[in-house]
Amino acid sequence: MKHPFFNNNGPFKLIDLLKDFKLKITENLDNDLVTDIKDLQNSDKNHLTFFHSKRYYLQASKTKASYCLTFENLKNYLPKNCKPICVENVLSVISQITSKFYPDAINDDFDNTVKKIEEINFHNSIKYGHNVLVGENVQIENNCLIGHNTIIEKNVTIGSNCSIGSNVIIRNTIIKNNVRILDGCIIGKKGFGFFPHRKKNIRYPHIGIVFIDDNSEIGCGATIDRGSMSNTIIGKNTYLDNQIHVAHNNIIGDNCIIAGQVGIAGSSVLGNNVMIGGQAGISGHLKIGNNVQIGGGSGVIKDIPDNSKVMGYPSKNFRKFLKDNK
Amino acid sequence: MKHPFFNNNGPFKLIDLLKDFKLKITENLDNDLVTDIKDLQNSDKNHLTFFHSKRYYLQASKTKASYCLTFENLKNYLPKNCKPICVENVLSVISQITSKFYPDAINDDFDNTVKKIEEINFHNSIKYGHNVLVGENVQIENNCLIGHNTIIEKNVTIGSNCSIGSNVIIRNTIIKNNVRILDGCIIGKKGFGFFPHRKKNIRYPHIGIVFIDDNSEIGCGATIDRGSMSNTIIGKNTYLDNQIHVAHNNIIGDNCIIAGQVGIAGSSVLGNNVMIGGQAGISGHLKIGNNVQIGGGSGVIKDIPDNSKVMGYPSKNFRKFLKDNK
Amino acid sequence: MKHPFFNNNGPFKLIDLLKDFKLKITENLDNDLVTDIKDLQNSDKNHLTFFHSKRYYLQASKTKASYCLTFENLKNYLPKNCKPICVENVLSVISQITSKFYPDAINDDFDNTVKKIEEINFHNSIKYGHNVLVGENVQIENNCLIGHNTIIEKNVTIGSNCSIGSNVIIRNTIIKNNVRILDGCIIGKKGFGFFPHRKKNIRYPHIGIVFIDDNSEIGCGATIDRGSMSNTIIGKNTYLDNQIHVAHNNIIGDNCIIAGQVGIAGSSVLGNNVMIGGQAGISGHLKIGNNVQIGGGSGVIKDIPDNSKVMGYPSKNFRKFLKDNK
Numbered sequence: 014m015k016h017p018f019f020n021n022n023g024p025f026k027l028i029d030l031l032k033d034f035k036l037k038i039t040e041n042l043d044n045d046l047v048t049d050i051k052d053l054q055n056s057d058k059n060h061l062t063f064f065h066s067k068r069y070y071l072q073a074s075k076t077k078a079s080y081c082l083t084f085e086n087l088k089n090y091l092p093k094n095c096k097p098i099c100v101e102n103v104l105s106v107i108s109q110i111t112s113k114f115y116p117d118a119i120n121d122d123f124d125n126t127v128k129k130i131e132e133i134n135f136h137n138s139i140k141y142g143h144n145v146l147v148g149e150n151v152q153i154e155n156n157c158l159i160g161h162n163t164i165i166e167k168n169v170t171i172g173s174n175c176s177i178g179s180n181v182i183i184r185n186t187i188i189k190n191n192v193r194i195l196d197g198c199i200i201g202k203k204g205f206g207f208f209p210h211r212k213k214n215i216r217y218p219h220i221g222i223v224f225i226d227d228n229s230e231i232g233c234g235a236t237i238d239r240g241s242m243s244n245t246i247i248g249k250n251t252y253l254d255n256q257i258h259v260a261h262n263n264i265i266g267d268n269c270i271i272a273g274q275v276g277i278a279g280s281s282v283l284g285n286n287v288m289i290g291g292q293a294g295i296s297g298h299l300k301i302g303n304n305v306q307i308g309g310g311s312g313v314i315k316d317i318p319d320n321s322k323v324m325g326y327p328s329k330n331f332r333k334f335l336k337d338n339k
Numbered sequence: 340m341k342h343p344f345f346n347n348n349g350p351f352k353l354i355d356l357l358k359d360f361k362l363k364i365t366e367n368l369d370n371d372l373v374t375d376i377k378d379l380q381n382s383d384k385n386h387l388t389f390f391h392s393k394r395y396y397l398q399a400s401k402t403k404a405s406y407c408l409t410f411e412n413l414k415n416y417l418p419k420n421c422k423p424i425c426v427e428n429v430l431s432v433i434s435q436i437t438s439k440f441y442p443d444a445i446n447d448d449f450d451n452t453v454k455k456i457e458e459i460n461f462h463n464s465i466k467y468g469h470n471v472l473v474g475e476n477v478q479i480e481n482n483c484l485i486g487h488n489t490i491i492e493k494n495v496t497i498g499s500n501c502s503i504g505s506n507v508i509i510r511n512t513i514i515k516n517n518v519r520i521l522d523g524c525i526i527g528k529k530g531f532g533f534f535p536h537r538k539k540n541i542r543y544p545h546i547g548i549v550f551i552d553d554n555s556e557i558g559c560g561a562t563i564d565r566g567s568m569s570n571t572i573i574g575k576n577t578y579l580d581n582q583i584h585v586a587h588n589n590i591i592g593d594n595c596i597i598a599g600q601v602g603i604a605g606s607s608v609l610g611n612n613v614m615i616g617g618q619a620g621i622s623g624h625l626k627i628g629n630n631v632q633i634g635g636g637s638g639v640i641k642d643i644p645d646n647s648k649v650m651g652y653p654s655k656n657f658r659k660f661l662k663d664n665k
Numbered sequence: 666m667k668h669p670f671f672n673n674n675g676p677f678k679l680i681d682l683l684k685d686f687k688l689k690i691t692e693n694l695d696n697d698l699v700t701d702i703k704d705l706q707n708s709d710k711n712h713l714t715f716f717h718s719k720r721y722y723l724q725a726s727k728t729k730a731s732y733c734l735t736f737e738n739l740k741n742y743l744p745k746n747c748k749p750i751c752v753e754n755v756l757s758v759i760s761q762i763t764s765k766f767y768p769d770a771i772n773d774d775f776d777n778t779v780k781k782i783e784e785i786n787f788h789n790s791i792k793y794g795h796n797v798l799v800g801e802n803v804q805i806e807n808n809c810l811i812g813h814n815t816i817i818e819k820n821v822t823i824g825s826n827c828s829i830g831s832n833v834i835i836r837n838t839i840i841k842n843n844v845r846i847l848d849g850c851i852i853g854k855k856g857f858g859f860f861p862h863r864k865k866n867i868r869y870p871h872i873g874i875v876f877i878d879d880n881s882e883i884g885c886g887a888t889i890d891r892g893s894m895s896n897t898i899i900g901k902n903t904y905l906d907n908q909i910h911v912a913h914n915n916i917i918g919d920n921c922i923i924a925g926q927v928g929i930a931g932s933s934v935l936g937n938n939v940m941i942g943g944q945a946g947i948s949g950h951l952k953i954g955n956n957v958q959i960g961g962g963s964g965v966i967k968d969i970p971d972n973s974k975v976m977g978y979p980s981k982n983f984r985k986f987l988k989d990n991k
Contacts, residue, residue: 122810144796161490162470164832180488196528250536255525258925276908276926294926326977486774522834554864558888580857582888598930616930664979
């Protein structure tokens with residue numbers, strides 16, 4: 014599948030992609046062509062993927078990618094169709110190669126392709142406020158409302174019956190139907206991902222998007238960052254309160270209720286019907302089950318199984334928390 | 340008293356309001372007319388109110404409402420003037436009935452009644468920046484400043500000598516004199532209140548307003564939501580720092596000092612001279628006394644009596660906290 | 666050195682500055698002239714400074730100021746060149762005197778000197794969006810980008826190759842080269858500093874600025890307040906994620922990485938290479954060493970020595986935290 018938003022500069026010869034990294038490659042790769050770069054789950058034939066943590070061994074064992082950057086000690090998890098390419102720093106190499114495929118996805122300078130919405134031929138069921146700006150490759154379906162001073166930068170799709178507030182900024186995002194984005198949200202900017210370097214950190218491209226499913230609501234002043242390799246997803250009928258931060262690559266399920274000022278660090282997966290109290294924080298790379306309830310102010314640093322109710326920092330069973338703190 | 344901002348579609352016959360809920364009503368209500376819907380304290384004759392938690396028994400016992408939606412086990416707290424109407428889900432029924440009275444208060448789509456401030460005949464002691472928008476039913480008193488890109492949506496009253504910053508959005512709010520609202524605040528949007536429903540949550544109307552009293556200051560990027568049935572109130576000479584979230588129905592007293600990133604969940608009451616350190620969180624439906632000091636980062640989940648100094652999560656006496664954590 | 670941004674109304678005769686405070690002054694000060702007001706470290710000959718806490722005795726002992734407001738019990742720390750002026754409330758007196766020198770620095774009303782950027786003769790290597798406003802005394806170097814609706818108020822210097830996002834507000838700030846300020850930031854407003862007073866709090870002037878050094882990045886929706894007497898500083902190559910609040914007078918070193926929703930209360934000093942996890946809070950007036958790592962959600966209320974790794978609220982050694990919370 015073609016990337017919906019970022020231009021793919023590929024295909025590249027695998028050997029050309031690897032030549033900067035001084036790898037000892039014994040096989041003959043002269044004819045191998047890489048058409049795209051994807052995460053383990055979404056890769057297909059002729060794609061390059063990466064596998065950098067045992068945590069993802071299940072996805073690795075099923076990947077359809079033809080090539081995978083990985084570590085020596087992980088390569089045996091990969092299936093036969095996937096040729097391992099062992100490197101010392103998987104994340105650094107993948108990011109540099111991704112930059113070749115998608116150079117537009119590294120920086121988020123303001124979109125200078127935008128025009129005043131009056132200058133664009135949208136159908137007339139869209140109602141918009143003063144000073145609305147719209148970039149290239151933007152689609153807006155029927156009966157949408159777009160508030161004052163809102164900027165829909167390039168690469169945005171908005172379904173029907175959506176209400177976008179005022180002072181909102183959106184880019185690289187797909188919004189489905191009946192979604193409400195309240196005032197002051199900033200959605201779809203690159204995540205907080207880079208390789209620290211003493212003189213000048215090295216940013217890596219964020220080719221993921223933000224996807225917000227039907228009937229959801231995003232509260233005032235929320236920030237939802239787009240993913241690096243995969244997407245940041247908000248499920249159906251999920252409501253976020255004000256001042257929430259959803260970092261890159263998070264997947265939030267359906268029917269979740271997330272109260273004000275919650276922060277969700279990157280690459281976590283939340284199930285359906287999750288309820289999170291105000292100011293709680295969820296660390297990165299966690300799996301939060303279905304029907305989980307997390308008390309306000311909690312700090313979650315471990316996976317939480319389905320149907321649990323937790324509280325505290327670090328969070329534990331809420332009865333235990335209340336008993337321990339009598 | 341007429342609602343200052345939302346149109347009241349009433350009066351309605353009580354029997355018409357109740358007919359959708361399949362209630363067994365033994366009395367003859369054919370002639371009973373309901374003129375408005377209010378909370379226990381603010382109700383008057385011919386008003387409908389609701390009483391859903393024993394926590395509010397004192398207010399219930401004194402209500403002047405003629406009718407009250409309540410539970411079977413609470414009805415005996417009500418005074419003689421008030422006819423109990425027992426239902427299984429008080430909050431759901433009250434919200435559906437409120438929607439009949441105030442259908443405009445359910446959603447917060449952008450205000451398309453706004454005009455450029457230059458097009459409105461304000462007296463000339465108001466100084467305003469570029470691109471200021473003002474909606475219907477807005478009053479602004481003498482010597483006010485309104486910053487650039489600020490949107491005063493419909494239903495706002497601003498007293499004299501107020502300074503409103505840039506990129507601010509205000510609606511459904513009464514601001515008294517000498518108040519400062521700093522840049523980027525969003526004030527008066529509906530609270531985060533709805534009935535969870537698997538396919539599509541049911542929003543309820545927010546007919547409360549935000550009231551900000553004399554000499555107060557609201558820091559940059561704060562969000563203050565309006566109340567559902569009652570109002571969200573910030574007292575006199577109370578200062579809020581940046582990035583604070585005040586949810587619906589909270590009442591904050593006079594001379595309070597609230598540091599950055601604090602979050603106050605809904606329906607809590609804070610006394611006068613309360614000091615709250617940065618990032619502290621206050622749960623919903625709590626009573627925080629006068630002269631209370633709450634340490635930064637605390638999580639308050641219980642009422643706090645007057646003159647206390649607390650810290651921790653859950654918060655406890657600050658000396659005990661420091662001793663326990665030596 | 667002349668203040669880069671605020672007009673100095675001095676010099677004043679010392680005796681005139683002090684006459685409102687009913688001090689018993691035995692020396693003859695008739696000819697003493699005060700040219701400026703500075704903190705202990707940055708003062709010079711003929712300057713007035715202040716010393717109100719033993720915590721700063723080292724700086725006090727080396728100050729070059731000619732006069733110092735202090736307490737009776739601290740005056741002996743001062744060097745011979747510096748004449749102590751003992752008062753009962755150092756901070757109150759210094760703020761009132763600072764107001765005489767710098768009356769413009771008390772309030773932050775919106776800047777009504779701004780013009781549309783098109784009306785200003787910037788060199789043509791600046792690219793800017795729609796509706797950009799620029800105030801007086803603003804310099805922008807080569808190859809900068811300024812996003813839509815952004816307001817560069819008066820007293821701002823931006824170095825070369827900077828990218829400023831949309832909906833940003835900046836004032837009283839020096840930004841060096843290759844800096845990125847993402848969407849929705851509010852930088853340079855006065856800090857949350859005032860003397861509580863029952864009827865009407867007394868604001869004091871903030872004559873510090875915000876200084877952001879080369880190669881840094883400030884995430885979406887961050888607020889960075891300018892200092893009161895000293896400056897708020899972000900070091901080189903330091904990255905801040907979204908929704909961070911940096912209060913007045915903080916100094917953050919080089920190569921720091923600060924995750925989303927962190928709050929740093931006033932007057933703390935962070936070393937180089939400090940890493941802070943999401944939602945952590947740092948209290949005021951602390952010293953955080955070099956190479957310190959602070960876990961997400963932590964509440965730091967004590968100084969942290971170099972090379973430490975801490976977690977928890979209050980924060981402690983992270984191994985101890987994990988062990989205590991097994």
